[in-house]
Amino acid sequence: MTGDWDVAEExxxxxxxxxxxxxxxxxxxxxxxxxxxxxxxxxxxxxLRRAAVGASKLQQVATLATEDDSDDAEERDVIxxxxxxxxxxxxxxxxxxxxxxxxxxxxxxxxxxxLAGLTTPEIARAFLVPEPTMxxxxxRAKRKIRNAAIPYRVPPAHLLPERTTAxxxxxxxxxxEGYAASSGADLVRVDLCAEAIRLARTLTELMPDEPEALxxxxxxxxxxxxxxxxxxxxxxxxxxEDQDRTRWDREAIEDGVDRLDxxxxxxxxxxxxxxxxxxxxxxxxxxxxxxxxxxxAALYGALARMIPSPVVELNRAVAxxxxxxxxxxxxxxxxxxESGDLDGYHLLPATRADLLRRLGRHDEAATAYxxxxxxxxxxxxxxxxxxxxxxxETAR
Amino acid sequence: MRYALLICTDESAEMAMSPEEGQAQYAKYMTFQEExxxxxxxxxxxxxxxxATTVRVRDGEVLASDGPFAETKEQMGGFYLVEAKDLDEAIxxxxxxxxxxxGSIEVRPIWDM
Numbered sequence: 001m002t003g004d005w006d007v008a009e010e011x012x013x014x015x016x017x018x019x020x021x022x023x024x025x026x027x028x029x030x031x032x033x034x035x036x037x038x039x040x041x042x043x044x045x046x047x048l049r050r051a052a053v054g055a056s057k058l059q060q061v062a063t064l065a066t067e068d069d070s071d072d073a074e075e076r077d078v079i080x081x082x083x084x085x086x087x088x089x090x091x092x093x094x095x096x097x098x099x100x101x102x103x104x105x106x107x108x109x110x111x112x113x114x115l116a117g118l119t120t121p122e123i124a125r126a127f128l129v130p131e132p133t134m135x136x137x138x139x140r141a142k143r144k145i146r147n148a149a150i151p152y153r154v155p156p157a158h159l160l161p162e163r164t165t166a167x168x169x170x171x172x173x174x175x176x177e178g179y180a181a182s183s184g185a186d187l188v189r190v191d192l193c194a195e196a197i198r199l200a201r202t203l204t205e206l207m208p209d210e211p212e213a214l215x216x217x218x219x220x221x222x223x224x225x226x227x228x229x230x231x232x233x234x235x236x237x238x239x240x241e242d243q244d245r246t247r248w249d250r251e252a253i254e255d256g257v258d259r260l261d262x263x264x265x266x267x268x269x270x271x272x273x274x275x276x277x278x279x280x281x282x283x284x285x286x287x288x289x290x291x292x293x294x295x296x297a298a299l300y301g302a303l304a305r306m307i308p309s310p311v312v313e314l315n316r317a318v319a320x321x322x323x324x325x326x327x328x329x330x331x332x333x334x335x336x337x338e339s340g341d342l343d344g345y346h347l348l349p350a351t352r353a354d355l356l357r358r359l360g361r362h363d364e365a366a367t368a369y370x371x372x373x374x375x376x377x378x379x380x381x382x383x384x385x386x387x388x389x390x391x392x393e394t395a396r
Numbered sequence: 397m398r399y400a401l402l403i404c405t406d407e408s409a410e411m412a413m414s415p416e417e418g419q420a421q422y423a424k425y426m427t428f429q430e431e432x433x434x435x436x437x438x439x440x441x442x443x444x445x446x447x448a449t450t451v452r453v454r455d456g457e458v459l460a461s462d463g464p465f466a467e468t469k470e471q472m473g474g475f476y477l478v479e480a481k482d483l484d485e486a487i488x489x490x491x492x493x494x495x496x497x498x499g500s501i502e503v504r505p506i507w508d509m
Contacts (some may be wrong), residue, residue, distance in 0.1 A: 037423065099483075101483055101487075147505050148503075148505045149397045149480075149481075149482040149483050149505065150481045150483045150484075151482040151483060152482050155484070159484065288483075293410075
């Protein structure tokens with residue numbers, strides 16, 4: 001019937017990636033009720049502090065802050081060793097690598113280098129930058145950690161919620177880098193998804209009382225479970241509706257849903273948990289037609305309240321269209337258009353076009369598809385939109 | 397660790413303050429200084445950039461000119477030199493400077509010579 005959903009799915013990720021770029025710069029929005037209660041926070045901290053930290057271990061990890069050299073084996077040793085205290089070290093390291101005083105690119109690179117153990121050439125390849133550029137980025141980041149005395153520790157309680165958000169943002173960005181590239185041939189980038197999942201898993205083990213960490217892990221698992229079915233043999237995007245659901249990774253979906261349930265039991269909802277819940281609605285629907293769009297529309301409403309964003313609103317409009325019909329969806333799209341917040345964003349006319357097409361208003365649909373075609377920069381999307389445009393023009 | 401906390405604000409807004417507003421702002425700075433106490437090693441408020449002179453030496457010649465070295469929306473209106481355990485502590489002190497409410501504070505580690 002339609003490929004609205006995948007378009008919408010991509011744009012949520014886009015919205016979130018944008019939020020993640022602006023939060024570190026402009027500060028994390030104060031979302032009421034979304035963060036850890038003091039009790040949960042203290043519990044987490046107690047648990048973390050109980051682990052004894054060997055002085056020598058600390059010394060070793062401190063090489064991160066003292067060595068300017070981007071390539072020292074010691075760092076990796078520290079991460080691979082598995083005895084008591086290491087977990088605590090690793091958590092400190094995560095918070096140091098993801099400190100907001102470092103640029104977002106530096107945080108991502110540093111996290112891959114020191115926590116995932118990727119080599120500098122590997123990271124450079126993953127982010128499509130020349131190796132010397134990446135080496136320099138890492139050297140500068142480490143130099144700043146040392147020279148500005150960025151602390152090597154788990155932040156105190158009053159800083160923990162926003163610093164944890166910064167850590168989650170880095171991991172999610174990492175995942176998105178890999179996920180968005182999964183239509184390409186570069187396998188290194190797909191590996192980023194695996195690294196992000198591994199690190200998120202580690203984080204949930206280190207901070208078992210942080211529901212948003214669980215939510216993020218669930219979100220990644222649920223998206224990743226569908227990776228194999230997202231593109232066809234020639235690299236064309238397959239919309240969610242047309243994906244072969246038998247190729248979805250059942251085990252990963254189950255794992256994701258379990259994590260999400262564990263997170264939701266804490267009753268401290270946050271944006272990652274809500275997004276994971278949306279992904280779970282899709283991943284657990286046995287057929288595209290069985291998708292619970294009413295629930296999804298409600299979840300997008302909740303997400304929009306947590307992270308007000310016109311792109312989230314656009315997703316909500318798509319969900320409303322699926323739940324209540326294209327006309328209801330068009331009304332919601334109209335509200336966004338009037339706000340002018342998404343002017344120039346190709347998915348706005350693309351969404352309108354798909355809704356009009358479904359209503360059989362082919363002329364109007366064709367106009368909207370042309371507007372979208374003028375705005376898109378992605379080849380895969382251009383091909384998709386052109387296909388749809390041809391369809392409605394034939395149908396006239 | 398020592399850090400310079402450079403207070404960058406829109407000085408035209410400050411110049412436009414009424415005497416009462418100026419007094420209130422001054423009082424806020426006094427409260428801040430009391431609260432932070434001994435961590436403040438030094439500090440000063442700077443007169444506006446209209447009183448600034450920029451000096452360059454080119455080919456041995458001293459060139460003095462009117463104004464700041466760069467025209468920017470925010471100007472450095474003062475600074476503190478503070479002692480802090482690490483960057484987080486410096487950020488914490490910086491966040492308490494009244495000027496952070498309207499302008500911004502640049503936290504610069506001191507280069508130990």
